Amino acid sequence: MKKQTARYKRFTRSRFGNAVYSIILILAGLFTIIPLIYSVVTSFKPLDELLAFPPRFFVVRPTFKNYIALPELLSNLEVPLSRYVMNTLFVTVSITVLQVLVSSMAAFVTCQVKNRWTKLFFMLVQFALLYNGTTLAVPQYLIFAKIGIIDTYWAYILPALASTMGVFLIKQFMESNVPEVLIEAARIDGAGAGRIFWRLVMPLSKPAWLTLTLFSFQSAWTATGGNLIFSESLKTLPSVMGSVVSSGLARSGSAMAVTVLMMIPPVLIYMATQSNVLETMSSAGIKD
Amino acid sequence: MKKTKGISKWSTGDKITLSLMMLPFLAVFVLFMIVPVISSLVLSFTEYDMINAPKFSGLKNYFRMFIEDKVFMIAIKNTLMFAVVTGPVGFMLSFMLAWMINELSPTVRTVLSFLFYSPALMGNVYFIWQVMFSGDSYGYVNSLLLSLNVISEPIQWFNDARYAMTLVIIVQLWMSMGVSFLANISGLQNVDVALYEAGAIDGIRNRWQELWYITMPSMSNILLFSAVMQIQSSFSVSTIATTLTGFPSVNYSTHTIVTHLSDVSSTRFEMGYAAALSVFLFALMAVTRIVIGKLIDSTGK
The missing domain is CATH 1.10.3720.10 (MetI-like)
Known part of the structure; x- marks a missing residue:
């Protein structure tokens, strides 16, 4: 059964089509994931990299400071x-x-x-x-x-x-x-x-x-x-x-x-x- | 559960249990879905400011909507623009991507499904796009375009009526791989393989024919479900637009019916008019739903 399916699949699939598909999938995957990568990368940036000009996407010297600063930053609130x-x-x-x-x-x-x-x-x-x-x-x-x-x-x-x-x-x-x-x-x-x-x-x-x-x-x-x-x-x-x-x-x-x-x-x-x-x-x- | 013979088989005690089980949902459903829809229908024929009792005003709200309210016309235009672009494109995108990853190995499929679904999981993280398209030269896109000498000064992406709409559409599309995408993946996985084999014998030549004549008709119910999900989200674009482009947006460039609704209701308290706007939106969505049902029904014919 499995083998039959595989053989049949080759019949309706062209190699050119498969290549086009892979490219589309990679581009779409990148498009959806960039904001996620951005948020993770940025959360580890030290202050000078956050303010760097021109802005750099990736972090060079990662730090946990942003996470450590959170409790204090968030407790200045009313509650x-x-x-x-x-x-x-x-x-x-x-x-x-x-x-x-x-x-x-x-x-x-x-x-x-x-x-x-x-x-x-x-x-x-x-x-x-x-x-x-x-x-x-x-x-x-x-x-x-x-x-x-x-x-x-x-x-x-x-x-x-x-x-x-x-x-x-x-x-x-x-x-x-x-x-x-x-x-x-x-x-x-x-x-x-x-x-x-x-x-x-x-x-x-x-x-x-x-x-x-x-x-x-x-x-x-x-x-x-x-x-x-x-x-x-x-x-x-x-x-x-x-x-x-x-x-x-x-x-x-x-x-x-x-x-x-x-x-x-x-x-x-x-x-x-x-x-x-x-x-x-x-x-x-x-x-x- | 085809052979059910009705409630008669349940004892009186069971009937009471069943009714009690139904009650909680029925209560919230009626109170927060049915009553709101009916009350907007009634209030749409009145003037109501939430302080004084509603005053009957006939069709006045509807006349105002189509004749006097210039901003509403912009809102309809924008809503339709969003709906026409993000609805079908989002629907096709979620279907096509599901279709493409369907034949990959289970591991790759799981990873890609996660990637495509991740924007929905990240909730209200779309503000990240604001950072990327930030209006000063600190914005990544501006910085990139400046360094490539495509532009000579930073573009105010979200505050420029020429770009605001397109950007909100892109972000909406980015968010659109939600429930409908998962439904499409599982629908595709459940199409009977024997149908494909039979199709190949009957002369299906390429994947497009296969898609149109076999895949789509055999999962039409799932397609309708995911279309409904897309209609729901594409007609109610508002938070994304107001977060990214501000309120009101420059020249109302991303003003939608829902944004207009919340403006009329929560800043001006013209509840009668707001109700009329909701009724119009409900009707618009219902009509779209019916048309799409017919379209999906016609695939493979």
């Missing part, structure tokens, strides 16, 4: 740095855990109960994939103001939970990967809906909710609260980062050091979940 760190962790973890739980439960019900209401619900979920927080900002703001969650942690958490991506991905995955017979069998053995969900369906849909964990973490980690959070004591690291980043060329080394540190958690989670993501995405199609 101790630990507060921002705790806020970020609290918001990110709550959003991720709650979103995975809430979306998985809704996806499970949509799978198990097929009537006109759940059909309508899933149609709306699919349609709502089009709209994100940015497009809905204005009408959402009015609702937030009405229910009084502006300038509270809820302003971070609740709107994030309403994202339909999770329900969509998990439901599609459950439809094609959780065999109905297993659920039937569990029911015959006397398991209730809650037990079936927690002990049977959730373990089987692990790739799907790990995928959601990645996406959810990624967006929660960079959430700044925008115009919904005023109190300094409720702000998160990304908003603090903004203030370091905008403080000029001499601070650009530290700005990049913060950036690099902030990049680490999402990258680690991506690496841990990557294969699950691909498995999940294969069932993510929309039927029109």
Whole structure:
């Protein structure tokens, strides 16, 4: 089987085409990675290299000074740095855990109960994939103001939970990967809906909710609260980062050091979940 | 799960459990997605400043949008420009790159996938482009062009209406390899190899024919999903634009519907008019979504 595939591939692939492809891929790879390389390289530059004229891309004498200067630089703020760190962790973890739980439960019900209401619900979920927080900002703001969650942690958490991506991905995955017979069998053995969900369906849909964990973490980690959070004591690291980043060329080394540190958690989670993501995405199609 | 016989098989206790499981998501979904959309539709026919009660004003907001508001016309033009360039280009780019790396060895594929997805992982790191295209001679691009004698004085990249739009488009494209890219990779990996072999026997000559007649039709559902993701991001370009080019941008060169929306709502508090703008944006995105669904449906025919 494998050999056949290989032989056939040579048939529709020309050597010229392959060469062109490699060049395109290398250029595209460079284009996407340059900012990343830039931020890592710059974070290790000593002051004189940061200010060097003409600017040099690569670092000559790397130093950790920019990283060491960070705590002091960041604690000149109104609120101790630990507060921002705790806020970020609290918001990110709550959003991720709650979103995975809430979306998985809704996806499970949509799978198990097929009537006109759940059909309508899933149609709306699919349609709502089009709209994100940015497009809905204005009408959402009015609702937030009405229910009084502006300038509270809820302003971070609740709107994030309403994202339909999770329900969509998990439901599609459950439809094609959780065999109905297993659920039937569990029911015959006397398991209730809650037990079936927690002990049977959730373990089987692990790739799907790990995928959601990645996406959810990624967006929660960079959430700044925008115009919904005023109190300094409720702000998160990304908003603090903004203030370091905008403080000029001499601070650009530290700005990049913060950036690099902030990049680490999402990258680690991506690496841990990557294969699950691909498995999940294969069932993510929309039927029109 | 094709053989489901409906809820009847669940006991009353289970039905209560199932309803309770549905409740949390349903509540936030209705409150933060459905209600906002409906309320913007209603408010779009009123004048509302968030202090006094909304006053019915008929179609006035819509007339204002298309007849009086000169800036809105610029915003539509820019939004469409972003959407037309970054939407299809981003979509094709994410599909083509996924397609190209699909045949490489698993290790190379994993590394390249990471590279292409990394901008999305880095979150709001796009400000780095600002450093690279910095307007003084400390900017890397300016410095490079100066030393090559292409230009004689530094270009104010983001403050020059001639370049601002193009640069924001480039940065948006750089960011665009997100969820849709991952979906495309996995869609491609799941196309049945037997179809390719059958295609080769039936006279498929090169990779383009194969792409059009076999690959795309057999992953059309995934393509629609990734198109939806691209529409979502390309129509709502605003933060990138305001971070890079400031607000308002020079001659409104990167002013989009979403930027306009936040200007009208959070600085002028004209919520009725803002609602009308949102309704217009929703409609624009929905129509695009339908058209793209039809287009994807027609591949391979």
